[in-house]
Amino acid sequence: MAKKRPQTKAGKQQLKDGEIPVVGAREPCPCGSGRRYKACHGRAAAQAVTELVHRPFEGLAGECDWVALRELVPAATVELTLKGGLPEGVPSVTLATVLPMAWPALRRDDGSVLLALQNDTSSGDLSRDLADTLQRALEVEPGTPVTARRVPADGPRLQDLLDPDAAFEPVVRTGFEFWVPDAENATPEVAASLERANAAAIPTVLLSGADAAYWCETPEKNHLRWVMPHPEEQLLDALARLHAAGTSSLGEDTRLVGSFRAHGLV
Structure with missing residues (x-):
C-alpha cells in the first residue's frame, strides 16, 4: 500500500500575532490556520479586551x-x-x-x-x-x-x-x-x-482641606466621601486601629460607617 504524501502547509505565510487584523468572529482567521477567527486568534483578542484593569487611572494626575x-x-x-x-x-x-x-x-x-x-x-x-x-x-x-x-x-x-x-x-x-x-x-x-x-x-461640595474629599448632603444624613491613595491593607489596618481606640469619628454625632474599593482605591 502506498503511503500518503504528507500535507504541505498553505503557501501563504502565517502572520505573527501582532500583525493579525480583527475580522468577524465566524470568518476564517487571517493567520492562515484554517480555523474561524473566534476559535483562533479571536479568542485571545476577546480575552485581552475583557481582562480587568484594577487601577485604570493609575499614573494620571489626580x-x-x-x-x-x-x-x-x-x-x-x-x-x-x-x-x-x-x-x-x-x-x-x-x-x-x-x-x-x-x-x-x-x-x-x-x-x-x-x-x-x-x-x-x-x-x-x-x-x-x-x-x-x-x-x-x-x-x-x-x-x-x-x-x-x-x-x-x-x-x-x-x-x-x-x-x-x-x-x-x-x-x-x-x-x-x-x-x-x-x-x-x-x-x-x-x-x-x-x-x-x-x-x-445629590448636593455635593469638594472640600479644600483634604485631597479628593467630598461632602454629600443626602436627604437623611450627610456623608464625607473620601478617596485615599494609600495601600489598601495599610489603610484598613489604620482605620481599624482608630475605630478600636474610639477615635474614628469626625466629632460629636458622627461615626465611621464603612469603606469600599473602587478602581483599586479605598
Whole structure:
C-alpha cells in the first residue's frame, strides 16, 4: 500500500500575532490556520479586551479625584490637557461626570469636546475605553455625539493621551446646566434629560482641606466621601486601629460607617 504524501502547509505565510487584523468572529482567521477567527486568534483578542484593569487611572494626575468623579460625585467637570496640545478646531476638552442621553462624548457646535466619565464601558480597561471615546470625539464633525463601541485591545489609554504634569482640578456643579450653552434653546429631549438629572443630583461640595474629599448632603444624613491613595491593607489596618481606640469619628454625632474599593482605591 502506498503511503500518503504528507500535507504541505498553505503557501501563504502565517502572520505573527501582532500583525493579525480583527475580522468577524465566524470568518476564517487571517493567520492562515484554517480555523474561524473566534476559535483562533479571536479568542485571545476577546480575552485581552475583557481582562480587568484594577487601577485604570493609575499614573494620571489626580487619580483619587478620577475615582471620586466616576463613583461618587453627581455633577462635575474638569478641563483636560492633551499631550502635544489641542488639535486644530478643538478649543477645549472637558471631562464631565455624565452627559445628556448617556452619551459617551459630545463634540459641540463650536468644536469643543465633552467626555463623560460615568458611562458603561465595553472592556475591562476603563482607561482604554475613555481614550477611544476621546479620540473619536476629536475627529467627528462639530455638533455630533459619540456612541459606544467595542474598543480594540491594542488601542491607546488615557495615560497615552493626557499630559501627566497638567493639574487635574475638578469643578463640582450644583446641576447639569453645563451640558448646553443656552438651556432655553435646548431640544425637548435634552431639556427633559437635564430636568431628570438635576432632580436626582445629590448636593455635593469638594472640600479644600483634604485631597479628593467630598461632602454629600443626602436627604437623611450627610456623608464625607473620601478617596485615599494609600495601600489598601495599610489603610484598613489604620482605620481599624482608630475605630478600636474610639477615635474614628469626625466629632460629636458622627461615626465611621464603612469603606469600599473602587478602581483599586479605598
